[in-house]
Amino acid sequence: MTQPKRVVAFVAAFIIALANVAAVAQQTLDRTKVPPSGPTPVLRVPAWTKTQLANGATLIVSERHSLPLVSFSITFVGGANQFEPAERRGVASLTTSMLNEGTKTRTGDQLSDALQLLGTNVNAGVDAEDGSIGFLSTTKNFDAVLAILSDMMLNSVFPADALERLRARTLVNLTQAKDQPVIVGAQVFAKVLYGNAHPYGQRSTETSVKTITRDDVVNFQKAYFQPGRAIITVVGDVTPGKVKATVEKALAAWSKGGEKPSFDYPKLPELQPAKIYLVDKPGAAQSVVNIGLPGPPRNTPDYFALQVLNTILGGQFQSRLNANIREQKGYSYGVNSAFNYGKGPGAFRAGGSIFTDKTDAALIEFMKELKGIVGDKPITDEEIKTAKDSLIQGLPQRFASVNAISGAITSVVVQGLPDDYYQTYAQNVSAVTKEDLARVAKRYIDLGHLAIVIIGDRAKVEETLKATGIAPIAMLDIEGNPATP
Amino acid sequence: MRRKTLPVFAAILVGCLCQLAAAQIKIPYETYKLPNGLTVILSVDKTTPTVAVNIWYHVGSKNETPGRTGFAHLFEHVMFTGSGHVPYGLHDQLTEGVGGGNNGSTTNDRTNYYETIPSNYLESALWLESDRMGFLLDTLNLDKLNAQRDVVKNERRQSYDNQPYGRVSEIFAAAMYPKGHPYSWPVIGSMTDLSAASEEDVKAFFRLYYAPNNATLAVIGDFDPAQAKEWIQKYFSDLPKGQNVGRPTVALGKLDASKRLVYEDRVQVPRLYIQWPTVGTRQDIGLGITSLILSGSRTARLTKALVYDLQLASQVSAFQNSAEDVGVFQIVVIPRPEHTLTEVEAAVDQVLQKFIAEGPTADELQRAKSGLELNFLRRLESNLGKADQLLSGAVFFGNPGQYSVDYEKLLAVTAADVKRMAGRYLSGPRIVLSVVPKGKRDQASKAAESETVTMLLRRGRGGRS
Numbered sequence: 001m002t003q004p005k006r007v008v009a010f011v012a013a014f015i016i017a018l019a020n021v022a023a024v025a026q027q028t029l030d031r032t033k034v035p036p037s038g039p040t041p042v043l044r045v046p047a048w049t050k051t052q053l054a055n056g057a058t059l060i061v062s063e064r065h066s067l068p069l070v071s072f073s074i075t076f077v078g079g080a081n082q083f084e085p086a087e088r089r090g091v092a093s094l095t096t097s098m099l100n101e102g103t104k105t106r107t108g109d110q111l112s113d114a115l116q117l118l119g120t121n122v123n124a125g126v127d128a129e130d131g132s133i134g135f136l137s138t139t140k141n142f143d144a145v146l147a148i149l150s151d152m153m154l155n156s157v158f159p160a161d162a163l164e165r166l167r168a169r170t171l172v173n174l175t176q177a178k179d180q181p182v183i184v185g186a187q188v189f190a191k192v193l194y195g196n197a198h199p200y201g202q203r204s205t206e207t208s209v210k211t212i213t214r215d216d217v218v219n220f221q222k223a224y225f226q227p228g229r230a231i232i233t234v235v236g237d238v239t240p241g242k243v244k245a246t247v248e249k250a251l252a253a254w255s256k257g258g259e260k261p262s263f264d265y266p267k268l269p270e271l272q273p274a275k276i277y278l279v280d281k282p283g284a285a286q287s288v289v290n291i292g293l294p295g296p297p298r299n300t301p302d303y304f305a306l307q308v309l310n311t312i313l314g315g316q317f318q319s320r321l322n323a324n325i326r327e328q329k330g331y332s333y334g335v336n337s338a339f340n341y342g343k344g345p346g347a348f349r350a351g352g353s354i355f356t357d358k359t360d361a362a363l364i365e366f367m368k369e370l371k372g373i374v375g376d377k378p379i380t381d382e383e384i385k386t387a388k389d390s391l392i393q394g395l396p397q398r399f400a401s402v403n404a405i406s407g408a409i410t411s412v413v414v415q416g417l418p419d420d421y422y423q424t425y426a427q428n429v430s431a432v433t434k435e436d437l438a439r440v441a442k443r444y445i446d447l448g449h450l451a452i453v454i455i456g457d458r459a460k461v462e463e464t465l466k467a468t469g470i471a472p473i474a475m476l477d478i479e480g481n482p483a484t485p
Numbered sequence: 486m487r488r489k490t491l492p493v494f495a496a497i498l499v500g501c502l503c504q505l506a507a508a509q510i511k512i513p514y515e516t517y518k519l520p521n522g523l524t525v526i527l528s529v530d531k532t533t534p535t536v537a538v539n540i541w542y543h544v545g546s547k548n549e550t551p552g553r554t555g556f557a558h559l560f561e562h563v564m565f566t567g568s569g570h571v572p573y574g575l576h577d578q579l580t581e582g583v584g585g586g587n588n589g590s591t592t593n594d595r596t597n598y599y600e601t602i603p604s605n606y607l608e609s610a611l612w613l614e615s616d617r618m619g620f621l622l623d624t625l626n627l628d629k630l631n632a633q634r635d636v637v638k639n640e641r642r643q644s645y646d647n648q649p650y651g652r653v654s655e656i657f658a659a660a661m662y663p664k665g666h667p668y669s670w671p672v673i674g675s676m677t678d679l680s681a682a683s684e685e686d687v688k689a690f691f692r693l694y695y696a697p698n699n700a701t702l703a704v705i706g707d708f709d710p711a712q713a714k715e716w717i718q719k720y721f722s723d724l725p726k727g728q729n730v731g732r733p734t735v736a737l738g739k740l741d742a743s744k745r746l747v748y749e750d751r752v753q754v755p756r757l758y759i760q761w762p763t764v765g766t767r768q769d770i771g772l773g774i775t776s777l778i779l780s781g782s783r784t785a786r787l788t789k790a791l792v793y794d795l796q797l798a799s800q801v802s803a804f805q806n807s808a809e810d811v812g813v814f815q816i817v818v819i820p821r822p823e824h825t826l827t828e829v830e831a832a833v834d835q836v837l838q839k840f841i842a843e844g845p846t847a848d849e850l851q852r853a854k855s856g857l858e859l860n861f862l863r864r865l866e867s868n869l870g871k872a873d874q875l876l877s878g879a880v881f882f883g884n885p886g887q888y889s890v891d892y893e894k895l896l897a898v899t900a901a902d903v904k905r906m907a908g909r910y911l912s913g914p915r916i917v918l919s920v921v922p923k924g925k926r927d928q929a930s931k932a933a934e935s936e937t938v939t940m941l942l943r944r945g946r947g948g949r950s
Contacts, residue, residue: 029719031570031620035612037583038605041534041707066532067510067862100783112783116852119859138859165796168821172754172799176819179649179752283751285646286639318577330635333643353643355635386582393584393603400533401866 043395045422046405049240050413053248055256057227060409061240064402070142070236071402072149073134075410077229078261079127081199081344083220090204091212092126094166095220099124099133101162103155106148108162114148122149128199129263129342130414131224136403139237146250153225154253160214170209181281181455182353184478185288189453191480192277193294193347195269200294200344226258227251233410236402263343268294271449274471276363279478280458287359287456289335291366292349293449298341298415304428305436306339306444311387312437313337313373314350320369320377321350329365331358339444348444356457360464363452367470370450374441384434392426510862514875515710516885521726522698525717526875526885528705530868535585536706537868538610539599540618541876543701543730544694546674547593547667547810555637555674556682558591560690562633564598565589569620571613573629579609591672594809595880599869604707608716611704615720618700621691627684634679641673649752650920656748656938657760660916661738661813668735668811696727701879705868735810738762740914747919747929748938755928756819757826758918759833763805763812763910766881770894771906772805772814777853778845778903779803779816779836787816790836797824797832809881814910826919826930841912844904857895861888 048062057074080092099122101108115121118141124133133153137145177183187203194201234243271293296302307315314321314337325335335352350370354362373379398408412421452471454461455478466473475483514528549556565587567573580587585602598617600610645651655671662669702721704713739762763772779787780803791798800819806812818829845853864870878887918938919929929935 029723031612031616034575034579035608035716037609038607041604044534064532066530067865069859069862069866109784109789113848113852116782116784117855119856136859136863138862165793168796169799172819172821175822176649176752176754179754181647285642316577316581318574318581326636326639327632330632330639333636333639353639353647355639355642386578390582390584395584396534396603397584397601400535401863 040393041396043422043426044399046235046399046409048409050419051240051244053227053232053244053251055227055251055254057230057232057251057254058413059244059247060231060233060413061238061243062233062235062405062409063237063239064235064405065237067402068139068237069136069402070139070234070238071134071136071406072142072146073132073233073406073410074153075130075132075231075233075414076126076224076226077130077231077414078263079129079131081128081202081265082261082263083126083224086196086199086202087208088212088216089202089208090170091216091220092131092224093204094163094170094209094212095217095224096124096126096131096133097166098158098162098217099152099156101159101166102157103151104157105155106151111148111152115145118145118148120145122152124152126224129344133225142238143246143250146246150250150254154251156221158214158217158221163214163217167209167212170204171206174204174206174209178478181284181286181288184279184281185290185351185453185455188277188279188455188476188478188480189290189292189347189349189451192451192453192476193292198266198268200265200346223258227254227256228258229260230258231410231413233406235406235409265344268345271446272451274448274450274452276452276454276465276471276473277476277480278458278462278465278473279453279455279476279480280483281455282457282459284455284457285356286353287356287362287454287461288351288353289359289363289366290349290351290453291370291450292347292351293446293451294345295339295348295444296341297344297346299343300341302436302440302444303341305432305440307391308384308387308429308432309373309379309437309440310337310339311390312379312383313369315387316390320372321366324369325352325354325362325365329358329361331355331362331365335362335366356460359454359456359461360468363454363465363470364468367447370445370447374445374447375438379434379437379441381434384432384437388429388432391429395422395425398422510865511889512865512871512875512886514885516879519697519718519722521722521724522696523721523724524701524879525714526701526703526872526879527710527713528703528871528875529708529710530705530871531707533868534604534707535601535868536604536607536610536704536708537599537601537872538607538614539597539703539705539869539872539876540614541595541597541701541703541880542694543595543699543880545592545594545596546670546672547735547808548694549667549670549674551665551670552678553674553682553686554670554678555641555672556678556686556690557596558672558674559634559637559679559682560687561589561591561596561598562637563625563630563687564617564621566629566633567624568617569623571616576613579606579613592808593668593672597876599872601869607704607708607713611713611716611720614702615724618695618697618721619724621695622688625684625687630682630684630687634682637673638676638679641676641679645671645673650750650756652748652750653758653918653920656746656918657758657813657815657916660744660746660918661740661760661762662811666736666738668738668808693728694730697721697724698726699730701876703872703876703879705872705875737764738811738813740916743914744916745931745935746916746938747921747926747932747935749923749926750920752920752922754819754822755826755919755921755925756817757829757833757930758815758817758920759830759915760813760815760918761910761913761915763814764807765810765812766807769805769807769812770891771898771902772807772812772910774850774853774895774898775903775907775911776803776805776814777856778849779840782852786836786840787833791818791829791832795832797821797829826921826928830917830930837907837911841904841908844900844907847900850898850900850903854895854898857892861892
């Protein structure tokens with residue numbers, strides 16, 4: 001008889017205790033008060049060492065021992081824009097794909113099996129202005145994977161039949177890209193801004209891919225993978241002294257040669273008065289919109305001001321463009337803007353995918369926000385503070401993984417930025433003034449010369465776009481050439 | 486982008502691979518439950534001065550009712566429109582505005598919300614999450630719902646309707662499961678159903694599924710656990726416990742006979758898809774390894790045969806997609822222009838028959854297991870990656886450390902296991918779907934024996950609206 005009572009008593013006490021906790025919590029907790037932030041954590045920029053290998057390559061090593069992982073990459077200064085002839089666009093990509101196809105001592109199958117057993121892959125690729133070959137591995141497999149990378153980079157044999165197989169795959173990919181409105185939008189936008197003569201307007205096409213020969217591939221490999229323009233970055237569970245010896249040994253056969261290329265680009269085509277370029281995509285559920293013009297290179301002294309400006313305009317979820325066009329108007333799943341910096345005049349671009357029926361209404365809002373940032377709707381102190389806080393306090397995220405650290409350090413070297421770039425980053429962002437923002441907005445968002453490229457259903461959007469009176473309309477095909485009616 | 490539907494297969498695929506490999510490296514964590522039923526997981530990692538707060542609610546599109554498909558995901562969007570003490574916009578201000586980020590995602594089985602923040606903003610992140618768990622309905626109105634309805638419809642247009650091959654997952658869901666089955670509709674839902682969702686639907690859904698007893702909170706990164714516990718107590722302990730959420734048994738997908746379908750899409754290159762009903766996360770061990778032996782590497786069986794030896798295809802992929810209750814195994818082939826989908830299907834079958842008959846070699850099995858460790862380790866580099874490991878174990882298995890149980894099981898998988906699983910699941914009735922350019926129905930594999938899919942979708946949609 002007593003036992004149940006005790007249980008009841010215990011349960012009751014427990015409930016009372018809980019109720020007390022809840023009551024205390026309710027009494028003291030004012031949920032309307034935003035909890036204060038703690039003291040800002042000290043910025044810990046990963047340290048790195050920079051030395052030279054005997055063959056002239058730069059070696060950067062940064063230690064992080066929290067996990068048994070190593071990120072290894074060789075980055076080459078200069079990319080497809082510097083090393084691909086205009087009529088051989090696509091040779092860089094075919095060459096890097098062919099590094100998997102066999103070496104003097106290993107077949108393609110053997111390379112693949114060996115890497116799979118080591119749990120990783122060697123990835124190679126050439127972008128517009130740089131290229132790289134590298135991998136992520138466990139510490140214990142690092143030496144073995146590096147030996148395979150070295151073999152692939154230096155001893156590939158480029159079998160002719162493999163080239164044909166990869167060419168066929170590339171052609172299928174190019175065909176599939178024509179069905180992707182976002183890809184078509186980016187390609188036509190580049191062509192409108194830069195034309196055929198500027199490397200920024202060029203890309204691989206069916207014609208160029210069909211023209212490339214095995215000799216082109218072999219020559220590209222020889223010309224491109226040279227230590228004189230190489231930055232080797234090793235980040236992770238390694239020590240600088242030991243890893244240097246390992247790398248020297250693995251790349252012993254890689255002899256001196258090559259230098260950093262020039263990044264002189266031809267003059268840009270003359271800026272045209274603002275115009276809408278419409279590419280017909282019958283039945284499209286959305287219009288893909290790209291608005292912009294050529295912008296400044298990465299080494300512009302206006303870089304930090306532009307970063308703050310773009311954070312306010314279209315770099316974040318609550319930036320002006322997305323807050324208006326997605327959140328308030330509901331015309332899109334998301335819109336944004338960016339300055340695409342490079343060694344040359346990379347594009348400023350604003351855009352997104354817009355519900356077909358709202359294409360005109362969204363374009364009106366885009367133009368309103370662009371005019372706004374240039375002066376119609378002055379930037380507020382609060383916007384500036386949020387943008388700066390966001391940029392400065394987001395810095396640690398760039399060092400969140402061994403691959404991220406490798407990218408952060410390598411980009412400093414490739415872009416020729418000072419070694420203390422990250423240590424002085426906060427200071428540089430903080431120094432941007434309201435006047436700077438007004439000046440760079442006017443200078444780089446040139447409203448009179450915007451190219452507005454829209455991939456959408458002409459039957460549904462042409463008349464309404466015309467009615468906005470924003471700019472005259474020109475019809476283009478998916479290659480960016482004037483459309484034949 | 487933010488607030489998107491997590492593609493189910495990607496989530497599960499990654500989930501599977503990373504659960505495989507935790508032999509030497511364990512994730513240190515502690516877990517406890519508040520009296521209101523909220524499960525808490527804490528894991529400290531001081532490598533980077535950042536923290537991730539991630540909450541999983543055990544509710545997804547499978548908890549919807551026909552006629553209201555897409556609701557769980559629409560609701561996810563509503564969760565970002567402000568709550569009782571948090572005006573709209575402040576959530577972003579206290580995350581991306583201070584150098585962090587926030588997002589959410591919805592699958593068939595669960596919905597998650599997270600903040601990634603500099604470590605000194607942990608308290609405000611917990612306050613934000615607790616406020617929408619406790620006080621979402623205080624400020625909800627029809628205008629907010631309608632605005633997000635438009636955004637979600639745009640998400641559907643962007644990710645499905647305006648996307649080449651974007652309707653495939655929807656076609657398979659409708660064809661694989663009987664009408665009314667919880668996995669028979671896509672997470673994104675139908676346009677008609679999205680239009681039909683009412684304010685009252687939102688409120689009822691919130692009251693049932695967004696109670697602390699249906700949620701698991703993970704805090705991962707650079708923080709002091711004693712301090713975090715105090716804040717969690719402060720902000721979450723007074724939120725009332727909700728009703729118990731039932732977990733009805735969901736039948737596995739089962740086909741009585743194979744189906745052959747053709748879908749005409751705005752594409753230039755046809756594709757062949759083959760899908761079998763299999764099993765979900767609890768029983769799928771061995772099927773992930775099967776997919777790695779069939780595709781992914783150059784010497785994987787389907788890749789080797791179709792891409793290299795026969796040169797019928799430009800790309801091949803195979804994967805097991807495991808949800809909580811059901812699973813499917815899918816093969817996708819992109820043919821080379823001079824070859825037909827019919828040839829491709831025959832070649833796939835030849836490879837499969839041989840594989841099912843003989844099972845994998847010891848080398849194949851070893852190679853397939855070799856990548857698991859690195860995959861696991863790289864997920865541990867991110868706070869969110871760790872959170873997802875611990876949370877999926879906690880939510881679907883009641884054990885945050887499930888990843889390590891699964892790893893042991895995977896290491897123990899034998900060639901005979903793979904042979905048995907492949908034989909059991911990849912030799913029965915299946916769905917063969919040919920996606921072909923508009924007006925090119927004849928490009929389908931065995932076109933004459935195949936049913937056109939527009940019919941099937943129209944039937945499905947009519948039935949639910």
